[in-house]
Amino acid sequence: MATAPMSENELVYDWNTQGDRTPPPMRSVDYHDETLRDGIQCPSVQDPSLDDKLRILRLLSTIGVHTADVGLPGAGERAIHDVTVMAELVRDENLSIKLTCAGRTHPKDIEPILEISAKTGVPIEVMAFLGTSPIRLYAEDWNEDLLEKRTRAAAKLTVDAGQVFNFVTEDTVRSHPRLLGRLFRAALEEGAQRLTLCDTVGHATPDGVFNLVHFTKNILRAGDFHAKLDWHGHNDRGHAVPNTLYAIEAGVDRVHGTILGIGERVGNTSLDQVLVNLALLGAHDGDLTPMAELVELVSKACGVPIPVSYPVFGKDAFRTGTGVHAAAIVKAMKRGDDYLADRIYSGVPAGWFGLKQGIEVGHYSGMSNVHAWLVSRGLPVDEVLAQQIFEAAKATNRLLEESEIQAIVDAWKSTRG
Numbered sequence: 142m143a144t145a146p147m148s149e150n151e152l153v154y155d156w157n158t159q160g161d162r163t164p165p166p167m168r169s170v171d172y173h174d175e176t177l178r179d180g181i182q183c184p185s186v187q188d189p190s191l192d193d194k195l196r197i198l199r200l201l202s203t204i205g206v207h208t209a210d211v212g213l214p215g216a217g218e219r220a221i222h223d224v225t226v227m228a229e230l231v232r233d234e235n236l237s238i239k240l241t242c243a244g245r246t247h248p249k250d251i252e253p254i255l256e257i258s259a260k261t262g263v264p265i266e267v268m269a270f271l272g273t274s275p276i277r278l279y280a281e282d283w284n285e286d287l288l289e290k291r292t293r294a295a296a297k298l299t300v301d302a303g304q305v306f307n308f309v310t311e312d313t314v315r316s317h318p319r320l321l322g323r324l325f326r327a328a329l330e331e332g333a334q335r336l337t338l339c340d341t342v343g344h345a346t347p348d349g350v351f352n353l354v355h356f357t358k359n360i361l362r363a364g365d366f367h368a369k370l371d372w373h374g375h376n377d378r379g380h381a382v383p384n385t386l387y388a389i390e391a392g393v394d395r396v397h398g399t400i401l402g403i404g405e406r407v408g409n410t411s412l413d414q415v416l417v418n419l420a421l422l423g424a425h426d427g428d429l430t431p432m433a434e435l436v437e438l439v440s441k442a443c444g445v446p447i448p449v450s451y452p453v454f455g456k457d458a459f460r461t462g463t464g465v466h467a468a469a470i471v472k473a474m475k476r477g478d479d480y481l482a483d484r485i486y487s488g489v490p491a492g493w494f495g496l497k498q499g500i501e502v503g504h505y506s507g508m509s510n511v512h513a514w515l516v517s518r519g520l521p522v523d524e525v526l527a528q529q530i531f532e533a534a535k536a537t538n539r540l541l542e543e544s545e546i547q548a549i550v551d552a553w554k555s556t557r558g
Contacts, residue, residue: 153484167386167422171207171395173371174412176439177227178210178243180399183408189442191223195230197400197442200435202238204416205427207395210241210268214257215250221257228263241266241307246295255302266305268337269295273320274312285320289327296331307335307371314338314345314353322360329366336370337397340384343377343407347387354391373397374410381410386418400439401447401454417453420493430495452489459491460499462540464507467500471509502530503540510534514546526553 176197181188189197194211201209212224228240242257244250246269258265271291272281278288292308299306308328310316325336338353345353350372357370372388374381374397385396398412413436419425436454440447449456461467466486473482483490483498491497500513511527511534520526530549534541 152481165390167389167419167424169419169424170389170393172205172412172416173241173395173397174201174206174209174399175373175397175409176201176209176399176403176412176443178212179397179405179409180403181443182405183403183445184405185445186403187442187444189439191226193438193442194223194227196438197435198227198230198238199234199236200431200438202236203431204429204435205425206238206412208239208241208266210243213243213250214253215244215247221253224254224265225257225261228257228261228265232261232263239264239266241268243268243270243309245269246271246291248294248298251295251298255299255304258302258304264304266307266335267295267299268307268309269299270309270311270339271295271324272311273316273324275317276315277312285323288320288324292324292327293331296328296333300332305335306331306333307337308333309337309339309373311339312341312344314340314349315342318356321356325357325360326364329361329364329368334368335395336368337373338371338388338393340372340374340381343375343381345374345384346378346380347384350384350387351391354388354393358392369394371395371397375404375406376402376408376410377406381408382414382418385410385415389419389424400436401443401445401451403439403443403445413454414452417489417494421489429493433495453491453494453496458489459487459496460501461486462501462503462510463505464510467513468507468509470498470500471513474513501540502534502546504535504537506531506534520550523553526550529553 177194180186198209211227212220214221214224224242231238231240240263242254242265244254244267251267251269254265254267271288273288296306296308310321310324336357338357361368370393372385372393374384388396396415398410398415400413402408402411413432416425416429420429433454447455452458469485470482473485483492487498500510502510502514508527508531511530512522515522530546533549
């Protein structure tokens with residue numbers, strides 16, 4: 142007698158949400174992409190062609206990213222041209238994504254952004270950055286009065302032009318609260334609509350994220366300011382994705398990242414991995430099946446190979462050549478249970494992201510692997526053929542390549558006339 146299908150809660154006991162520590166439910170926030178600005182500042186990354194930038198922008202919009210930093214126009218004519226064309230794309234194709242641009246708290250960086258916005262008729266949020274950590278002030282020989290003057294001038298210039306001013310404090314997580322409070326209040330008094338907290342050198346731990354976010358929220362509450370709060374992380378200590386999830390729990394309104402985590406040194410927060418986690422935590426319900434295409438496009442356009450073990454989008458993320466694992470997946474497939482087959486040996490359902498589980502054949506494989514390989518390619522499960530493939534696999538110390546198995550299949554076919 143067939144058993145009734147089990148519910149998801151019966152099939153998976155989730156220790157992430159059950160136990161002594163129960164974090165607040167993950168909530169929906171806005172996503173901000175930095176691939177086309179902070180991401181391409183990586184020394185090993187190539188600046189994509191304009192056509193590729195336009196394709197990336199379209200896909201970011203498709204998967205539900207709310208805003209994208211499309212460049213630093215203060216860098217020169219090429220940056221101005223590319224940003225202008227991308228703004229025209231958003232306008233002419235009525236994309237849902239909104240644009241931002243970065244610049245120093247200096248008129249020479251802010252004015253080109255305002256000019257592009259006026260020319261295209263597309264609002265562009267100004268993300269004006271300023272180093273605020275004691276180590277930066279010491280190296281630059283800056284003082285606090287100078288920083289407040291620059292902050293107020295940049296905010297006033299932007300707000301007077303009718304654009305959103307986002308005050309970005311570089312190295313926020315290593316900055317003194319006295320100076321942060323002074324500069325945050327200065328920016329807010331001049332009309333800043335957003336503050337961005339930056340882990341510029343990947344210094345923060347989750348506790349640091351929590352402390353900094355709540356410090357800033359207290360400033361907003363105390364002054365009755367209604368600005369939004371952003372989190373921008375880097376991955377120097379390997380904390381970028383969990384820190385971003387902690388920032389959401391702590392109360393930020395928007396989180397930043399880049400596709401594949403590209404960026405200076407070891408990179409930024411991987412926005413694709415953040416979206417994967419938010420989907421799994423029930424805080425994102427949009428269609429993420431185009432994300433595999435986006436990751437592949439960024440990899441090629443920026444000249445960044447995807448590591449085989451990269452979560453979800455790496456070559457090996459959903460492949461197995463192990464007999465026990467393959468047997469369990471095959472049994473689930475035979476039951477006609479796609480849900481079960483996609484989760485029995487995977488904490489991430491491949492189908493959510495336009496991908497699928499793959500069964501390969503190698504030295505750790507069983508006959509189940511061989512049968513699954515043949516069935517998935519519409520080939521007959523002939524026992525003589527299967528045994529030949531199985532023996533070839535056991536004679537190696539790795540997975541067989543597709544071409545190697547196909548050669549065995551072709552030789553078997555030739556013997557059958």
